[in-house]
Amino acid sequence: MAALNNIVAATDLSAPARHAAERAALVATGVNARLALVHVTGRAPLEQLRQLLAAGEGGIEQALLDGLRGTLQVLGEAIHRRYGVAPAVAVTDGDLLPSLLAHADALSADLLVLGARGSSFLRHILLGSTAERLLGAARCPVLVVKQPPHEPYRHLLVPVDFSPIALRSLQLAAMLAPTAKLTVMHAFDVPFEGQLRYAGVDDAKIGHYRALAAERARAGLDRLVAASGLAPERIRQLVVPGDVSQRILEQEQESDCDLIVVGKHGEGMFEELLLGSTTKHLLAESQCDVLVCR
Structure with missing residues (x-):
């Protein structure tokens, strides 16, 4: 890069x-x-x-x-x-x-x-x-x-999907803040979960689907971190279920990060992350700085 x-x-x-x-x-x-x-x-x-x-x-x-x-x-x-x-x-x-x-x-x-x-x-x-x-x-x-710069960035939150921009975002985050810790997060869901319930799929089966989605997400994060070439001790991997923008804001508070790094032109649930209302929501509601990658 x-x-x-x-x-x-x-x-x-x-x-x-x-x-x-x-x-x-x-x-x-x-x-x-x-x-x-x-x-x-x-x-x-x-x-x-x-x-x-x-x-x-x-x-x-x-x-x-x-x-x-x-x-x-x-x-x-x-x-x-x-x-x-x-x-x-x-x-x-x-x-x-x-x-x-x-x-x-x-x-x-x-x-x-x-x-x-x-x-x-x-x-x-x-x-x-x-x-x-x-x-x-x-x-x-x-x-x-958004915040006065009292010191170099210490802790970056990097929400990722598994599109090509995810790797570039992670590498850019590490380059911009060479001494910072990185939390690499992927938020997942079960596609059409509400419709599946409406169609009569029981909770046990949906729970099974959710476990499979989480397992695939963890494997995807493992591959992404390995491809980044970054030192593993710098990186905390996090897989969470639910709405991506909500999970970003929750993790911002829980992890006390000072920069959120997001990639543009993702896939799946991330494809709208930097378009329309989600963009405005993130820029308006996050307390820390935001880096938007291409």
């Missing part, structure tokens, strides 16, 4: 968004990656400002942009002093989501980092259909930061 060489952190220069920049710096330091900070000034607000400016006040817009660059530069210098990584900084304007993704592509980003609670565009990016567009359009993994 390719290394994490280039990390791009987006910031709207709010205090919550600073957490994302600091987490990006902490990750960059841990994996020896380059870091870039980018601020996108929305085209619509700039156009509204231009309409308010009188003739001869065109310098106000330039002063505003210069001020934003100065603020971003100050943030970059503070990150350099604290984390030892000197980030490149850029202020760009345009349509928010396309501009951000274009900047990440131009820098060959291996990881895009966003704050979950910014004061302006980042807040909107992580709500509703825009979140789905971002996760669908980004060419690299997206790390959504």
Whole structure:
């Protein structure tokens, strides 16, 4: 799997968004990656400002942009002093989501980092259909930061199915947090269990089906962990029955994890994990950071 060489952190220069920049710096330091900070000034607000400016006040817009660059530069210098990584900084304007993704592509980003609670565009990016567009359009993994980064990640929760993305997600998790423990979880169910009961299948037979599903899930986890090449002592394997999003949130609390790593384009019960309501549920309800892998 390719290394994490280039990390791009987006910031709207709010205090919550600073957490994302600091987490990006902490990750960059841990994996020896380059870091870039980018601020996108929305085209619509700039156009509204231009309409308010009188003739001869065109310098106000330039002063505003210069001020934003100065603020971003100050943030970059503070990150350099604290984390030892000197980030490149850029202020760009345009349509928010396309501009951000274009900047990440131009820098060959291996990881895009966003704050979950910014004061302006980042807040909107992580709500509703825009979140789905971002996760669908980004060419690299997206790390959504919710908590202040006091230390490197210590415990990662990695829900997996057994599609090809599961192995990449697990390897990326281990690469991003080289010293962290990993809980690799698979949630299973008995397909059409309700319909089977309605059709008269008794509890003993359904229990047998559930035991078979659990056995196959454990075997699948064994194969996945072996294929990852990771040290077994880093990994705790967990097979649980039930709804995947509910089990993720339960395990987040029980295991006290500080990052959830989820893969996109899974199979079976995971195929909707990062689409529609489940995406919004996970981003809205989880307390810890979330890494979305492609």
